[in-house]
Every structure is written in structure tokens, then in C-alpha cells.
Amino acid sequence: MLSTKYRLRLEAICQRIATGQTVELQDRIWANKLGEANRTAASMLRQAQRRAQNPEMREGSLDDFLNQLDIGGVGDESKGVRRFNSPDEIAEFFHQDKPSDWRQRD
Numbered sequence: 001m002l003s004t005k006y007r008l009r010l011e012a013i014c015q016r017i018a019t020g021q022t023v024e025l026q027d028r029i030w031a032n033k034l035g036e037a038n039r040t041a042a043s044m045l046r047q048a049q050r051r052a053q054n055p056e057m058r059e060g061s062l063d064d065f066l067n068q069l070d071i072g073g074v075g076d077e078s079k080g081v082r083r084f085n086s087p088d089e090i091a092e093f094f095h096q097d098k099p100s101d102w103r104q105r106d
Contacts, residue, residue, distance in 0.1 A: 002040060010034060010041055014048035020055065043070045062087065 002010070013031045016023045035042035050057075050067050057063045062084070084090045 002034075002038060006034065006041075010044055014044050017045070017048040018051035020052055046070060 009027075010031055013023055013027050031041070031045055035045045047067050047070060050063075054063055057067065066084075084093070
């Protein structure tokens, strides 16, 4: 659990990252070390980096929804992770064509 002092400092750093403002190297190092030790801090940093990469992200959009859930990540495309552009693409991804005898056991 983050202390109030650490959380407020991290939120200020994340806000600067998300809006594209400059962040001092010391602050960036501190935030990354905190992110390595604390999952909540790591999630906050990833969300700020996604907002910085996608400045047109609107509140209530699919990208905003995925960002709030901390799904996907910065640079996921280079790792072979697919990006969805619509809810229909998500449904199609999880849809499985089952043969008529799919309930039979092998």
C-alpha cells in the first residue's frame, strides 16, 4: 500500500507524463523504482504512459475503458499483442467456431 505522501507525488508525476510535460530524471527514476516494488504504482505509470501515447483518448471511449482496466500496454504491438479498434473485434476474437459434436468427449 502506498503512503499518502508517495501516492500524491506519484500522481503528480503521472499527470505530467500523461499531459506530455517534462519530468525530471530524478522523479522518473523514483517513480520507476516505486513501480518495480508496488503493483499499484506500476499500474498508475502504465496508464499515464498510455495517455501520453494517445492524447486523443476521450473519457468513455474504448481506449479509456481499456486503460482504466489496465489492459494492454505501452509497446504491446511490438510484443505481438493485438489492438482492438471496436467492441465487435473483441467479440470476434473470443468467438470460437464449434463443430456440431463439440459436447462429445474424446
